[in-house]
Amino acid sequence: MAEDQQERTEEATQQRREDFRRRGQVAQTRELASVLALLGSALLFWALGRFGLQQMSEAITYTFGPELVSSARTGEYAPIAAFLMKKAAFVVLPIMGMMAVFALVSSIVQVGFLYNEEALEPNLEKINPLSGFQRIFSMRSLAEGIKSLLKLILVSAVVWFLVKDELARLPYLSQLSVQEIMSYAGELAFRLLAGLGVFMAIIALADYLYQRWDLEQQMKMTKQEVKEEHKSREGDPLIKARIRRIQRDMANKRMMKDVPKADVVVTNPTHIACAIIYDPMTMPAPKLVAKGAGVIAERIKELARENGVPVMENKPLARAIFKTMKIGQIIPRELFAAVAQVLSYVYRLRKKVMR
DSSP states (O other), X not given: OHHHHHSOOBOOOHHHHHHHHHTTOOOOOTHHHHHHXXXXXXXXXXXXXXXXXXXXXXXXXXXXXXXXXXHHHHTOOHHHHHHHHHHHHHHHHHXXXXXXXXXXXXXXXXXXXXXXXXXXXXXXXXXXXXXXXXXXXXXXXXXXXXXXXXXXXHHHHHHHHHHGGGGGGGGGGGGSOHXXXXXXXXXXXXXXXXXXXXXXXXXXXXXXXXXXXXXXXXXXXXXXXXXXXXXXXXXXXHHHHHHHHHHHHHHHHHHHHHGGGOSEEEEOSSSEEEEEEOOTTTOSSOEEEEEEETHHHHHHHHHHHHTTOOEEEOHHHHXXXXXXXXXXXXXXXXXXXXXXXXXXXXXXXXXXXXX
């Protein structure tokens, strides 16, 4: 039985899922950022290809033109370097900015806005060499390494499939102008980025499904963990039962104190007892002050006899009062006639006794 409780067979509760999310343990794939970056770069090449080609053409023309001869004679290469840096910034900065935006978007799409407080807290385990070696040589690290190797092989195969037909054209590029070479390179880059983006999208989907399955396995709980969480959230059932028992005992004690004041006790006759009191000066109608079944009913009848309270058998009335009324409640209209009949009989008995 103990071994069965240690097996993680129970689905994660909502509280456990929230705890994992608060620690930053959520299902996400890093490949989505790569997919968005590749497809975004392909889109950028398609939209800004002519602009980028113009910038690179101007950089090459300026660098290897008369300015290079002038700089070589004077030894001043700073203007050429500044011009190249400006042209490179025009080409590279849009791509880098787009990749940064896509990396942020990929995280928000998968996990939303997540603030991980525990990640900001100092943790000596992260710099512990022994823990580091255990993480490096763990089964999870081995699986991640194998997955990365397979991904590299597949990506290389896709790249080879996309460019193998272009290898035969490389010797003829020397016959083309700079603009034609740059145009060809841009078209080839677009095809590579788009093809790799589509392939990486498939890998990203498969990786996300695996990460989600793996996280579900990590979040699974033992039966004992579910019980402990339920106790912490709802309270210990044993303690709650004890509190209810104490409250019930206190209510019974208060109820028993009112039995000697009752005018009559209506019984089933053996299973149910209901004590009724009526004071015409202070009450609009008779009131139920005590009721019980089994042992409590016997105790009510015993207290009634000890204090001279009449005990009368009336099965229908006793059952109706027991099932429909609460202690301290005024007798309802539909039972008033039957209760009044019982009370009038009790009052007649008292008058005879007093005579």
